[in-house]
Amino acid sequence: MASSMGGMFPGQQSSGQIPVGGAGGPGQPGFPGPGGFPPRAPENNTLVDELEASFEACFASLVSQDFVNGTDQEEIRTGVDQCIQKFLDVARQTECFFLQKRLQLSVQKPEQVLKEDVSELRNELQRKEMLVQKHLAKLHHWQQVLDDVSGQQRKPTDLPPPGPLAFLEQASASLPPAPLKPN
Template sequence: MAIPLGGAKTGQPRAPPPPPPGLPGQPSLLYVAPGTPRTSNTTVVDELESSFEACFASLVSQDYVNGTDQEEIRTGVDQCIQKFLDIARQTECFFLKEKKRLQLSVQKPEQAIKEDAWELRNELQHKDALVQKQLAELRPWQQVPPARRAHWPTWTYLEQASANVPAPLKPS
């Protein structure tokens, strides 16, 4: 029995394809759709593999085999398959972008350098904006009179105090 994947056949709207990876300020290999948790060392290919494993696990899960609510089972499987398809699109976009980048670097090496410089410039602008935000948050603290600051603990005091904190108990 074939299970429809959503869209026109089921009356459910399909999710729009994710934006292409590699937008300025985002490393293309580590692109993650918003709301998707990912650690710093996971790649799109790793995410595709785990999504496939989740699809397979949902199809053979005892909950689904013994379940009686067919609509709930179908919804769960549809969600797993939709996530897999979304990540497959991201993976395809990544490899297409890398293929295009490789072709461009062979045909026009100066273009690849220009793109890298543009991405670095955007990243610097973003970091400058973060620094300005931090400075704006720091200014009120800098305006506190020195007499009031004398009562604040120093870093040395905090380091000494934290050295006296006992280590957490290890579970046995």
């Protein structure tokens, strides 16, 4: 999988590297530079580098003295909007890159995608089982509280038979029957 992501991270070479930059990029006219951050060489930029640079530019535009001391609110708003738009554009490109790699993986190794899906389903089932156990514990607790309160008012012969399933039997007796689903 690392070879399929060539060019995405620094130090990797790839002929399929997605070009980044363009009008309004860092260091270009009309786009505030990342104040205090060194300029990046455009030929070595990857999407991750470009995303990081655009984030730094957004952050720098919000804390830059030029914008803080500026008197023209419209100019400040325009600069910040440009930074945020550039960041969102690069984020979409990065998302697209990962979606393309995911598609390639699903075509080349469909069993890997199935394994991931099965793993996610197992985790979901485990999470839901823990949630059911938590609710059963709360149900048992409140059933005992209710029994304690109502036990003071009723006779000892009315108590349910002792046992671990007594509260489940009592709780399920008040539930309506589930409708049958046609196969």
